Structures are given as C-alpha cells and as structure tokens.
Amino acid sequence: MNDLTSTWSGYVQEVERLLAQTLPAEETYPQVLHEAMRYSTLGGGKRLRALLVMGACAAVGGDVQKTGGLAAAVEMIHAYSLIHDDLPCMDDDDFRRGKPSNHVVYGEAMAVLAGDALLTEAFAELARMPEKYGVSPEVTVRIVGELALGAGSQGMVGGQAVDILSAEHTPDEETLRYIHSRKTGALFKAALRGGALLGGASEEELSAITRYGEWFGLAFQITDDILDEVGDAEQLGKPTGRDQDLGKLTYPRLYGLERSRQMAAECVQLCLQALNGFSERAWLLRELAAFILQRSH
C-alpha cells in the first residue's frame, strides 16, 4: 500500500485543508491582506516540503498526525518566499503556478505585506503545536530554531540574496552551489529535520536525515536546471529557458546535459545511502528521492 502517488495526492488534500483552516479567512479584516495571503498559499503547489516533513517523521517512527502544524508552517514560508521572489525588484515574474503573481493581482505593497504576514503566521502556527498537536514545548522551540535558521540570512533568504547579487555577473561554481543549497535546499533540510524532531529522532537519525536532505536538495536543483534546459531544447515554440535568459549559471551549462543527469542520479543514490540504517518506515523518503530523478526525463 506504500504507493507514492496516492499517498501524495491524499496528503496534498490534507495540507490544503490545514492551510485553508489555519490562514485567517478572507472575511477577516483586513480582507485584502488575507485574500492575498490565501491567493498565493492555497490551490496549488506540490506540497513537497510538507511531504518531506511527513516522510521524515514517519522514517524515525514518529506519529505523522503531529506533523500538521509544521507542514502548514513550512508551506507558508515557501509561499511567502515565492511572493517576494516574484516582486518587480527581485526576479520580476508576472506568473506563478499558471496564474498571475501576487503583486500583479494585489499590487506590490500588498504583496510585500502578504509575504511578511505569511512568514509571521508560520511562526504563530509553530507556537500552536503544543496545543493543537500535542508537541512538547522543548521540541517546538527546537523546531522554531530550525525553521528560522533554514529560512534566514544564512539559509533561504541568504540564497536569494546571493542569487540577486550575482545576477550582474555569471557566478562561479562555488557561488552556484551556495545559491542552490540555500535558496531551496535550506528549507528542504529544515522541513526534514523538523519532521524528524517531531518524530523523536535520535541525534544519529537526525544527522542521517540531514545528509539525505543535502543530497535531496542538490538533486532537486540539478533536475530543475535540466528541466529548464530540456524545455528549451526540445519544446521549441515554448518560451526560452528562463535561467538562460537571465544569464544564470546552471548545471547543464556547466557540465552538459548528460553529465548533469548522471550527477542527479548520483545524488539520489547518496540520498538512499543516507537512509541505509532506516527500516521500511523510510519508504516515503526513498520514493521521494527516486521521484526527483523521474522529473528529469
């Protein structure tokens, strides 16, 4: 019964329900702000980060019923980062997940504020974990720290900052690695570590999950780059690869397509290796790692 597709789609619905309940209703004053927050958080997204929370909690034998608050918080942080990344002063993207970006619909000021409020609400939801999900205050505090670290100036925001700063001149490989490991990898890792902590992971399990997260993040980014390149080369008529347009350094540009595919496969192998000591309960994390590779084809 350990089927990735059905587990995933079931969990997407569950996360959607949780987010819809947790976020202030659209009727709650100030309505436009809450509408903007919900617009960019609900009704879209793979909920990959929420799934990593659940997968890590399950992998260490924890109770996945306790993961709802953290899963919602992680998705809110992800949604906030997309809103701010899309701003005209940042990546200036008018579309996201097939619909107009937040600032296109609500204006720049409201988009900045909706992002700010989502980030803040994420921590509010973490603080509710003891009450709503029976998580101990000790674990709650540790998870607040993990998420703040993953999302902060030496995590996700740091990655976006370096990405912006290096847009003027093509970054070297080390910088590329930094951007990737922080911009997407840091929140993956925080989601995984948070889920493992919720599940009562030992320090040994936690460090294995952390290694998994590092390889997972890299594999994800390489396949992301490949998809951008392949979409470009094979599907003429579609808009040209955005990364290339922006002069961004990508794995295919650095290593070529074939070597990039190999590298992604190697990363996934290292993900699986990191889980060697884990039982069948780590099936979801194993499936998710394998799934990343399928993305590149």
Next chain:
Amino acid sequence: MNDLTSTWSGYVQEVERLLAQTLPAEETYPQVLHEAMRYSTLGGGKRLRALLVMGACAAVGGDVQKTGGLAAAVEMIHAYSLIHDDLPCMDDDDFRRGKPSNHVVYGEAMAVLAGDALLTEAFAELARMPEKYGVSPEVTVRIVGELALGAGSQGMVGGQAVDILSAEHTPDEETLRYIHSRKTGALFKAALRGGALLGGASEEELSAITRYGEWFGLAFQITDDILDEVGDAEQLGKPTGRDQDLGKLTYPRLYGLERSRQMAAECVQLCLQALNGFSERAWLLRELAAFILQRSH
C-alpha cells in the same frame, strides 16, 4: 536611583551590544545582506520596545537579566518593519533616523530581503532563549506566539496594510483607530506581554499589563500625530508635516490640537491606573507613560 534617563541610556547601550552580538557579522557571507540588516538595526532608535520588555518583566518581579533575547527580537522586528515601510511601493521614504533608508543604500531587492531576514532572525533569537537566558521552553513558546500575533496580519502588518489601503481616501475614525492600534500598538503590546510572561506574570498581572499597553499605544500615537502637526505649525521652514502631505487622518485634524493633548493625557492616566495594583517595581512603566506626554510639548 530609579531615574528614567540614566536607566534608559544604560539600557540603550546594552540593547545595542546585544543586537551587535546577535546579528550575523558583516564579514559573514552573504556580506551585503548582513551589512544591510545591521545598517537598519544598529546605531539608532530609542529602543522603546526593548525598554517596555524590561519594564514589564521588572513590574511583575521578574529577573530582567532574562529579557535580552526578547528585547533583541522585538527591536529586530521593529527594524524590519521600518525597512519595509520605507520601500518605494509602501511609504516611499528616503530617510530614516537621519540617514538614507535601507533601499536607498542597498537597493530595493536587498532591502526586502534584509527585512525578511531580520523578521526571521527575531524568531531564531527567541528560540535561543532557553539556552542563552534560561527561559523555560513553555514560556518561550508562548512568547513566540505573542510576537507572531503582534507582528502578523491582525497585528502590525495588518495595520500597515490598512494604512496603505486607506491612503487613497481619507479613512474614518474607526479605521484610523485600527491603523494605530495595530501598526504601532500591537508590537508595544506584544513586547509588554512578552516581558511580563518572562517575569512570571499571573494572568491578572498579564491583563493589567495588556491594558497598560493599549493605552500606552494610543497615547504614543496621539502624541506622534501632535508632533507632526506642531513641527509643521511652529517650525516654519522645516518640511511640512508628512502625515498632512499624505492626506492622512490624524488626531489633531480630527479633534484639534488642544483636545488631542487632553486625550493623550487621559490615556496616560489610564496607563497609570492599569498599574494600580503594582508595587514600586512598576516604576519604569510608570515613568515611560509619563514620558510620552512630555513628547507632546
């Protein structure tokens, strides 16, 4: 020895030292981001919110040595809000505390990110309270919740959102009250409640401190409006009152200068009344309330 001026100036130095230590160093990669974060947080500001934390903790007989983390976090949240408020898409202010705004120095993208990172770092610092300041995890979680509520979509960010939304048409009195109570009042209240919780406040003490905070916020805002108006009327040659320029509704415009001054004095009386049940240990909160009134002259 309970002297407001010397306590205040000593505490300003202490908070400055804490913030300088807590914020990532300018040499820490990515340097520009950390420079931007430090630029808007250090070397300026009255540290009023930090002082409210300390005052509330002292008022309920708590150990003020434990307040450092919360004081730093509150000041980081305040600094982030100023950076985002000053953005061109928001209030479009090029100067702050007598120096160029964050976005003028570092560009809009970095200013958005510096604000995001400061908000995130505030929660990271709260999560360190058990380790650094011996605060219990239970109290830490509660304080995370208080700050997230005060800073979030129905607190500070909500106030800014309504302020932005009502810029097009002069708001009615109810809206004005909402903006004020949220935009500045909510963080005051969170700082006070957080400080009281740190000090081990009873529920009764907590609700008295909350009432104090509500009147304090209103008094502060009224005097702020008065200062804007008075600076305009009495100091010709200086730039015209900014609030009036923006067509913002203010207390003097609504009630006249004299009645506004009366109202501020009444609010301060209600602040002091809220502290009736407190001993001499509430001296700092009493002095701070009285200080607000002096501002208006």
